[in-house]
Amino acid sequence: MVTLEMCMTGLDTGKASVFFKSSSESHSSSANEMTQISGISDIIPEMEICDFEFDPCGYSMNGIHGPALSTIHVTPEEGFSYASYEAMGFNPRSLVYRDIIRRVLHCFGPSEFSVAVTIFGGLRQAASWGKKVGVDGYICNESVEQKLPGGGILMYQSFSAATNATLGSPRSILCYRDEDDSEKAARDGTEEKDGKDKKMGFRD
Numbered sequence: 001m002v003t004l005e006m007c008m009t010g011l012d013t014g015k016a017s018v019f020f021k022s023s024s025e026s027h028s029s030s031a032n033e034m035t036q037i038s039g040i041s042d043i044i045p046e047m048e049i050c051d052f053e054f055d056p057c058g059y060s061m062n063g064i065h066g067p068a069l070s071t072i073h074v075t076p077e078e079g080f081s082y083a084s085y086e087a088m089g090f091n092p093r094s095l096v097y098r099d100i101i102r103r104v105l106h107c108f109g110p111s112e113f114s115v116a117v118t119i120f121g122g123l124r125q126a127a128s129w130g131k132k133v134g135v136d137g138y139i140c141n142e143s144v145e146q147k148l149p150g151g152g153i154l155m156y157q158s159f160s161a162a163t164n165a166t167l168g169s170p171r172s173i174l175c176y177r178d179e180d181d182s183e184k185a186a187r188d189g190t191e192e193k194d195g196k197d198k199k200m201g202f203r204d
Contacts, residue, residue: 002129003088003118004100010161011083012109016076020057034059040072043103044087044095065090074108083108097128101135113138114158120151130155137162 018038031051035041040061041049047063047070054060057077063070068090075082085104101115115133123130130153132143138159146154 001088001120002090002092002126004086004097004129005116005118006085006101006104006113008083008085008105008108008110008113009081010111011074011076011081013078015107015109016074016078016081019053019059019074019076021053021055031059031061035061039103039107043085043100043107044068044070044090083110092125092129093127097131098133098135101133105135110161112158112160114156117155118148119153119155120148122151123153132157135159 015038018034031053034053035049035051040051041047044063044065046065047068048065049061049063051059051061057075059072059074059076061072066089068087070085070087072086073082073084087100097117105113117126117129119126119130132140132145132155134140139162140157140159142156142158144154144156146156148154
């Protein structure tokens with residue numbers, strides 16, 4: 001048996017806006033529309049989904065397909081936006097781990113996320129779910145594999161968007177430039193002093 005848990009923060013503002021309830025005289029948004037527009041319905045298309053929208057914003061859903069279950073919760077407010085996804089009971093040989101991760105990320109576009117895969121029954125039965133995953137556009141910050149009682153395995157990874165991970169580079173460059181400027185000032189000061197000493201007749 002395989003269980004997937006994803007926690008996502010810093011949702012893309014455009015994608016998060018889907019989960020704000022809107023209404024007009026001619027139309028009112030619905031949970032079903034949020035499910036369709038966001039792409040949630042495409043994560044595991046076979047799932048029969050029961051969804052709910054909150055007022056003024058927020059969303060949750062439960063999906064079922066045979067023994068397989070999934071659930072999503074979304075808090076879309078900017079500054080502390082969050083989404084979670086969980087799936088279990090599915091046939092790991094019929095779903096590709098990397099594909100599911102990509103579909104979920106497509107719905108929310110988080111700046112940071114973590115994945116935890118719990119496996120019981122052996123890595124061979126888990127198929128693609130028994131391997132650590134790489135995600136385009138994200139850098140893996142942490143990767144942990146731990147054995148569980150009863151022969152289970154927990155595989156945990158955390159990621160941040162590649163653009164976020166490189167924000168530190170300009171800062172280090174500026175620091176380097178500051179050092180150059182200070183060194184130049186020190187040299188200029190020394191040269192100026194040497195010039196004055198020579199004019200006054202001093203020698204080393």
